[in-house]
Structures are given as structure tokens and as C-alpha cells.
Amino acid sequence: MVPWLARLCLLLPVTAAVVALAGGCSGSPAPTSPARAAAQRAENDLQNDYQTVIDNVLPSVVQIETGRGLGSGIVYDDEGHIVTNAHVVGVAREFRVTVATGEQPLTAKLVASYPEQDLAVVKLDRVPADLKPAVLGDSSKVELGQIVLAMGSPLGLSGSVTQGIVSAVGRTVSESRGGGGPTVTIANMVQTSAPINPGNSGGALVNLDSEVIGIPTLAARDPGLDDSAAPGIGFAIPASTVKKIADQLIRDGRVTDSGRAALGITARTVLNENYEPLGVAVVEVTEGGPADKAGLRRGDIITKVDDAEIRTITSLAEELASRRPGETVRVMYLRDGEPGAVNVTLGEA
Template structure:
């Protein structure tokens, strides 16, 4: 995690997507005419219902913030900062792998006012951009986050994002779940891990530098995801407003539980082809497939007869043009799945049924 050009120590970890922002004109309408002040009005019966509903929603927000914010911490390394969530009462804190970077020791600040706490890395798993650190001492009042159920997350649900954007600890933004089931590939620029992550939750809640590793929370005070990425608009050269992505809580649980139990991830649940590849370009510099640079001995590709210098062009019915598109296609499968793989060898198209391995 590197320092930003603006002096902010946690850089934006952007996902570059073909997102085009629509810039509209906003008309600001005054509440009075010719400088005259509007007369005070009293809410009639028709207005009482909406106002009551607004007050109730505001109370819901305040309750969620009171319930969850004590479980959200700021994580600081020698090179930057991010956020984390308190995973259990033993002082384990879950965050993004790109937040911890190469660091092994951290300063963790909770919203309970206990001051900076020392913590050490348990393990990092860049393949899913997740990591676990552990506090040297667990202070009184530190609250464990309540984790939700990914299968119950639906488009339109109201959510709050909590973390330390721009170093402003205990900050909260609001939005909705915009989509579920997104497969997203991180950039490796700015300290990103380059991971391809399946089933991400897309949200309109603002995710800014420093929010990474924090909490995406529903109105039941449950953490449903870990904010990780903000989409970037190639037209503007900056983040695309209102398009952020969070790792689903189901993935967080699976990875964190293994790290806490075994000190590493023993069962990724991620399918692998068992190759090292590179994107192949044609004479017009257009990507046309993934050239196999190396195969894992006894791996899925080698067992299916795929060799070095073969060019993979399709996985199942999905066309493959780049190494990223291959990773995204693999994210839809499980280890052990059989998939028809199309490839070129000496200019001739071939196919093979590959039994996928595991990362």
C-alpha cells in the first residue's frame, strides 16, 4: 500500500472498467422568489406519514452505526492505512491483503478510544485480497462484528460503508446494493493484488482510499461484505462515483476461518487450470488468447494434454482473449468441474475436456 500523490497514505486501489460517467446539469431551485422569505408552514396529515418514515429510517441508521462502528478499526502500516473489522473476541481483525501489503506489524485504532494498539500479521491471501492480523492485547469494550448471510443480500438493500476514508476514522457513507454476483479483477497498480474475485457485492455507498478492509453493513447491523475496490472511469482518469465493490461475507468467513485455524488457506474453493500464461497479441496488437508459458506438473492442463506454446481461446462457451478474461472465466467454476477448453496448436484449433484443479 503506497502513499498517494496527494499525500494521503492509502492510495485508491482501482479497478479499471469501461465505465462512462454521465455528466448532467443540475438546476438549483430556490425556496422563494424575489428575495422574499417563505412563510413557515405546518405539516398536514398528508406530510406526517413521510416525515415519520424519514425519522424512523434515520433512527435505524443511528442504531446500526452505534451497533457496528465499535467493531470497525483503522489499520496503519509504515507506508499507509486502511480499515478492518473485529472478527472474534481473541483479537483477530480481518482486512484486505492490499491494506497490509508487505507489513508484518501494525498499529490498530478502534473507535472505543483505547488508543493505538499493536498487532501482528497472522497470514495474507492475495488471491482473494484478504488478510488477518491479531492484536497483541484485546482492550476492554472491543466489540466483535456480527456477520450476515451473503445469500440474503439483494439488489436495493440499503447499506452503510464504515471505515477510515482519507484517514478520517469512524466515517460512514450510505447507499444501496446495486448488484450482486459480480466477478471483478483488481489492478496491480497502486498496491493492488491483481486478484480476480467472484460474487462481489456492488454498492453505491462511497468507497474511498482508506475504506478498504472496512465493513459494508445492512440495516440489521450485520456485516455483509468488506469494501475493497472502487471502479475507475477511463474517460475521467479517476474513480467512477457510486460504483464500489465489496468481498461477500461468505468468502470472508471461509478464508478468515482457515487462516485463524491453520495459519494459511488450505481450501481456496477456487478453480485452476494449472498453467502460467500471458496475453497473446496479434499483428494489430489486439489480444487474441492466452499463450501457455508453463504447465504445472500433474496439473489440470497437463493432464488434459495442453502444452507449452498452446494458445487458449475459449473456456466452455466463454471466449478467452486475455489472462484477465481467463481468470474471470475460471471464477465461475469449482475445483473438480469438467470444462471443454478450446486452444490453438500450430495454428490448428483443438479442444480438450479439462478437470479443473484448485489454486
């Protein structure tokens, strides 16, 4: 024990006695009101809940180092599979993984990555006997106002915990992969006020039942503040999506059932004479795909999907993210300057 801390511990009882004596000189202390006592009990109960959740879940949260950066992950099963974000692993194939309990780093290798949903799985080369898989919750039961904890390694501080609530559900969010890569659009994300900082990505968003309800992935950016993080607006991939994708990556090494709707085209944003986004130009049509079957051609400029205005490739991706394969949509377009429309039965990305 640190010497000054030991002395402080010895002094505390004396200080308490002086306080009690001083109180006695001025009469008996005022009784605590029933409301205040109830509030104190509720506060103590909530603190105990937090500590229980941390004890239960933090051993299942890991730090992942790639050689170019670091992020977080969660232990998915007792075979040593770790789930994280695709942008955490990047192009790396080998990793150093440190569990939150502070053991020596373990080596791991990539199983598979699915950037379209920003999820990836790595596997430990050696599985510790005390490895503790996380418990994934039911995403359909996530509710607004629900208290949540975010666990991970923000700014490299492993085993960190922040607190907030579920601010919204069912958000469709677009994120840039960086390095000039295409934008990724993810549907049904959980919005939270729990702080999400660099390094939190791939960690755990946890409810008070010690269940992982999502994987923190990104924080909102505020263009008005030099594109810096907007405080209290973070997003997590829901546990149902994590389980669906992770199971396929582990079993097949790839995603065979994404649940993501697609037109079957390669496209780009086009601008008008004032350099404003005009729509999405079809660069290539997949032969036999949904757009091909509906009659869309290379060079067509998509301007609407049903009632949604389409001005950029991101707005098209966000609209498709809210749809399901097999759904039929009305696509409006310009062909050689003339308007047209077709019904397209969406395929799967």
C-alpha cells in the same frame, strides 16, 4: 460549551416564540396531512435505524496503519483477530490499530494474508476488555436495493460512515495489486452505491440489522476520466467469503480450501501482428494438474473456455472465477497455428 453556541441555545426559545406569535397573527397553522405525517414518521424511523446501526457496528471497525499507508479492518472475534484486505497490509508484518471509539493505538502482527482473494488477518498484541467483534450476516440474503452503510477510514478520516444501496450481487471484478504485480480476480462481489474511497478498504459494509455483509475493497475506475474513481460504483467481498477464508487463515495460517477453480497452468497474454490480444499462451503446465491430464501443452494458446472468448489473462481469470473445482469445461486452443479442443476437469487454485 462554546460561548456562541450557548448564546444560540438561549436564543432559540425566544425565536420560536416569535415564530409562533407571527403564526398566530395570520390564523391557525394548516393541519399536517396524514400522508405528510406518515412520511415524517418514516423519515424519523430510518434516521433512528441509521443511528442504531452506527452505535452497534462502528466500535467493531478499526483503522490500520502499516507505515506505508492506512486502511480499515473489522474486529473478527474476541481473541483480537482483525480482518482486512490483503492490499491494506501489503508486505508489512507489524501494524498500529486504532478502534473507532478513539482509544490509543494498539500494536498488532500479521497472522496470514491471502492475496488471491484480497483478504488478510492481523492479531492485536493486547486485547482490550471492551473489544467488540462484528456480527457477520448471511450473504445469500443480500438483495438489490437493500440499504447499506459503509464504515471505515476514507482518506484517513477514521470512524466515517457513508450510505447507499446494494446495486448488484454476484459481480466478478479484477483489480490490480499495483507495483507491477499480477491482477487479482474476485468472484461474487457485492456492488454498492455507498462511496468507497482510499482508506475504506478492509472496513465494513453493513445492513440495517447491524450485520456486516461485506468488506469494501475497491471502487470502479473510469478510463474515460483519467482512470479516476467512478462515483457510486464500489465493490465489497461478501461476508460468506470473508468467514471462509478468515477461519482458515486463523486456524491453519494459510488457505487450504479456496473454492477457486484452476487449470493448473502458468500463462500470459499474447498479441497478434497488429498488437491486439490474441489469447492466453500456456507458459508452464503443472505436472499432474488438470491441464496436464487433459493434454494441454506449453506453447498452446487458449482462445475459448466453453462459449467465452479468451483474449487476455484477465478474461481467463474472470471466466475461471465463475467456475467451481470439479467442473468440466471445453477449452479451445491453437497449437502451432492449428485449432484444437480438450475437456478439462478443473482443479483448485
